[in-house]
Amino acid sequence: MRKAALNTVYNLARSNSKIIFIGSDLGHGTLVEMQKELPNQFFMEGISEQHIVGFAAGLAKEGFIPYINTIANFFTRRALDQIIVDVALHNLPVKFLGSGGGMVYAPLGPTHTATDDFAHMLAVPNMNVFSPCDANEMEMIVIDESVRSGPSYIRFGKGGEKIISNDFNTYKSSYIKILGDLNSENVIISTGVLTHLAIEVMKSMETSLKCFVVHLPKLNLLKETSLYEVIEGRKKAIIIEEHQPIGGLFTQVLHHLQGKNIDTRNLSTVSLPDRFIRNYGNQNDHFNKWGMTVGAIVEKMGA
Amino acid sequence: MDYRPKAFKEPIDPQGRELRKLVIGAAGNAGRGHIGPALSILEILRCLYESVLVHDPKLPNLESRDIFILSKGHGALGLYAVLASVGYFDLAELDTFCKFESRLGGHPEWHNLPGIEFSTGSLGHGLAVAVGIAVALLNKQQNSRRVYVLIGDGELAEGAIWESLLHATKHKLNNLCLIIDFNNMQANGILDKVLEIKNIPQKLTSFGFETFEINGHSINEIKSALDFEPGKGKPLAIVAHTIKGKGVRIAENSPEWHHKAKISKEEVELLLENIY
Numbered sequence: 001m002r003k004a005a006l007n008t009v010y011n012l013a014r015s016n017s018k019i020i021f022i023g024s025d026l027g028h029g030t031l032v033e034m035q036k037e038l039p040n041q042f043f044m045e046g047i048s049e050q051h052i053v054g055f056a057a058g059l060a061k062e063g064f065i066p067y068i069n070t071i072a073n074f075f076t077r078r079a080l081d082q083i084i085v086d087v088a089l090h091n092l093p094v095k096f097l098g099s100g101g102g103m104v105y106a107p108l109g110p111t112h113t114a115t116d117d118f119a120h121m122l123a124v125p126n127m128n129v130f131s132p133c134d135a136n137e138m139e140m141i142v143i144d145e146s147v148r149s150g151p152s153y154i155r156f157g158k159g160g161e162k163i164i165s166n167d168f169n170t171y172k173s174s175y176i177k178i179l180g181d182l183n184s185e186n187v188i189i190s191t192g193v194l195t196h197l198a199i200e201v202m203k204s205m206e207t208s209l210k211c212f213v214v215h216l217p218k219l220n221l222l223k224e225t226s227l228y229e230v231i232e233g234r235k236k237a238i239i240i241e242e243h244q245p246i247g248g249l250f251t252q253v254l255h256h257l258q259g260k261n262i263d264t265r266n267l268s269t270v271s272l273p274d275r276f277i278r279n280y281g282n283q284n285d286h287f288n289k290w291g292m293t294v295g296a297i298v299e300k301m302g303a
Numbered sequence: 304m305d306y307r308p309k310a311f312k313e314p315i316d317p318q319g320r321e322l323r324k325l326v327i328g329a330a331g332n333a334g335r336g337h338i339g340p341a342l343s344i345l346e347i348l349r350c351l352y353e354s355v356l357v358h359d360p361k362l363p364n365l366e367s368r369d370i371f372i373l374s375k376g377h378g379a380l381g382l383y384a385v386l387a388s389v390g391y392f393d394l395a396e397l398d399t400f401c402k403f404e405s406r407l408g409g410h411p412e413w414h415n416l417p418g419i420e421f422s423t424g425s426l427g428h429g430l431a432v433a434v435g436i437a438v439a440l441l442n443k444q445q446n447s448r449r450v451y452v453l454i455g456d457g458e459l460a461e462g463a464i465w466e467s468l469l470h471a472t473k474h475k476l477n478n479l480c481l482i483i484d485f486n487n488m489q490a491n492g493i494l495d496k497v498l499e500i501k502n503i504p505q506k507l508t509s510f511g512f513e514t515f516e517i518n519g520h521s522i523n524e525i526k527s528a529l530d531f532e533p534g535k536g537k538p539l540a541i542v543a544h545t546i547k548g549k550g551v552r553i554a555e556n557s558p559e560w561h562h563k564a565k566i567s568k569e570e571v572e573l574l575l576e577n578i579y
Contacts, residue, residue, distance in 0.1 A: 046473075048469070051432070057435060058434060061420075061439070062440065062443065176380070
């Protein structure tokens, strides 16, 4: 996913001299071809995230479109003030590419696991927040964002995910994606790589058409009223997200359902816990621990 | 050379006194404001907008303009007074300072007011943005345009500034001028008592800047230092020795006048009487 995103930025930069890539001391070999071919559009800066965000804002103010990449938390936590003041307050087109969304960096501990990035970024006015499920969807989002004014935060998964985004149909909005039979009595709403799990759950229940999947690569839901049509009246609507339960997809959906006077008693969530996770291991270990498995979700659905 | 006694002694000319009346009048109308930090930078701002910057108040987005960012956004009253004086907006609008739905907030916002290039207020941001703009201008081959950023000496405690200093040198930004308002005073008191930052000029030089010290209230010294030709050598740093509250006897070198959330009419009268 990261490779797809960075290569897409490189390809965009070839045809648009305003596209800039900025890295914060990224691993050896990152976009070396771009560095050779487009040296004026490639910046590998020091480990200085606060500076880099302000720097990108300055470039954007002068008409450039910077894509900046580092580990997600080092933007969303360390440089939050710069993101809000320098970028979002000015509605500048700085695109944040956050590596290691969710529990990807589980072995590295809670400084690196991005379990609250949605909460931080969704609270920032003007910020569009994305969490694609595979490399194809990532490429599409990176391209779309190159022509949209304003900032965005795009969360990376681990990489190497099977391509599933092409299997979905859009539902009244390009960012509400449906897979399965809309007549099913239950729905799983997911974002990011957990959509792969949602599909597995759906397939495990397929014979009785009990469940369909809504995938939301974009988490800003304010205007997406059509989302609520697919939730309302279901027996169970389960929101799964690789994020703490507060401030992410679940909170957003609840907030907007409440505002529309829709019954939320059918709604529940499977998420990471509301605490620091110190257990190391790998991403799958945490999916298993926190109920992000086919068995646990089927059981929750009461099938 | 010891610049502080010179800065203390520097007389204020009639125009400087008028600007001080505007600052105090606006703060008095609002009943609040950062007066001291605005008075220390008035001569610097006046020289920039009257003699140094390429700009046009009637064309705030002039393609060939130089860029100025007030990183110490709490000096907004000084910037508003100077921008109004050179014609960016009507002087009468200064009376709306901090009022509901005014364009003139306690810190400057770019989308509100012509002449404001970037919103500031949270300290330590301006230099990074200025570095980005300076790189962008060189990238666009607009090599004659210059970027100025004014930061406070207390603001130097913000770590992000030192990140940006490294990057300014890395990118050989010979179109960038960093101005330090070295008034040796922050909200709580004398700089050295809050956080000692010794040898600021030497530090900036060691970071790769061409560094000069000036008396920050001397019109001649300011003009001569700030009007540089881009494209030569290193990024430029001007350490301007200033006096917080300069030009108003009771406010000079007084942390009490760094910021006040309540200013009485009597205090306003007293400040005006103390302009020299």
